[in-house]
Amino acid sequence: MKRYQATCALVTLALTALAACAPVRPWERGALAHRCMRPAQQGARAILREHVVAVREGATGGMGAAGAGCGCD
Amino acid sequence: MYYADDDAVTVVSPTLGARYQSEGVRASAQLAVDMVTAASVDLVSAASPRGYEETRKEATLGAGLEAARGVWFDASHAVSVEPDSVTRTFGISHAHDVLDRRVTLSLDYGLGLTRFGRAGEPSLDRSRTQHGVTGGASMVLRPTLVLDTVFGVEFVSGAQENPYRFVRLYRGEAMRHATAVPEAVPGERRRQTATLRLRARPFASTFGQAAYRLYTDTWGLTGHTALVRLARGFFTDRLVLTAELRGHHQGAASFHRARYLVAVESDGPLEVPRYRTADKELGGLHTLRAGAHAEISLPVRAAEAFRLGFGFDLLHIRYRDFEPLDARTARIYTVDLTYEP
Structure with missing residues (x-):
């Protein structure tokens, strides 16, 4: 039940955020495209460091994906 | 990367990795080698008395096509x-990309096939299959603020x-x-x-990220992971300094x-638990990783x-209920050279 509630809360938050999306003008895409805006888990160095914690923890996965598009990848 | 711990x-x-992106196509390739030397206390006590040395090699190829603008x-x-x-x-x-590129929706599917055994013992041939689906949405809330939501489910079956x-x-x-008996765990895991x-x-040349992950599985393990990262560029980003803190807590x-206790029938057969493990990563633990990174564009x-x-990076792990090792x-040291024309 707790898991179900947590999932519902996340989905609700995602839908709320979806409604709050702002338009981005072409000259504003620079900040989104900057390499420091890429998700922290991307890149060879990050993959290696995530691999280290993945083999040291029983809970793995889920920190990657998304983050493309929006002029930010 | 060089990793060394006190165990x-x-x-x-x-x-070695390469990424190429041009109008409508992208490709990537990566070769990695891990040379591991291990004689940790749990390995010596539960698996291999002499420890081991081994090399893992991994090759990855990827390619992408933009079927339409933003797809x-x-x-x-x-x-x-x-x-x-x-x-x-x-x-x-x-x-x-949808809603005038303000939202990116992503859907991934991954299949993993593993065959394994014991080195030098070809008769022991086991296999495991993994199916994983991940769905995500990246939403531009403001021109300087992006929210990512990612949901994933993975099915693992086999040994x-x-x-x-x-x-x-x-x-x-x-x-x-x-006595000691071979480890046995359920054959299915979601x-x-x-x-x-x-x-x-938040400010010019200053970038921040914060992430939280909730993890659950059908073996009863629940995990909470939080990550905070700050990056600041200097000299028109010729020097970028990054600091990162990551914390993880999981139950067993x-x-x-x-310790697995068995029934006290003095001379009778032992009642061996159906599932039993000596894997400390399946027990309760806390992890804290703090790191810093400096990246310099060559001034030529x-x-x-x-x-x-x-x-x-400094990585500290505290095991809550693993007798041979409590922390x-x-x-972790890394040196990397990136070429991005």
């Missing part, structure tokens, strides 16, 4: 080879125990060591993850015990596209 484990991991299809294949196992993974993914690992059984109130991540540029799998006009990076501290 006699060292890993040297050279990696990408990607495919990847990776092979990982160790002396006692071979893993092949296949992945396909789709990303779609999931470590073929080298033995579990000690104890009998009676005196906790007398009775993992679920939900992640929220905020990426922001439902069948994990610090002909080499402006090259960036040289140095990183250092481990590791140092």
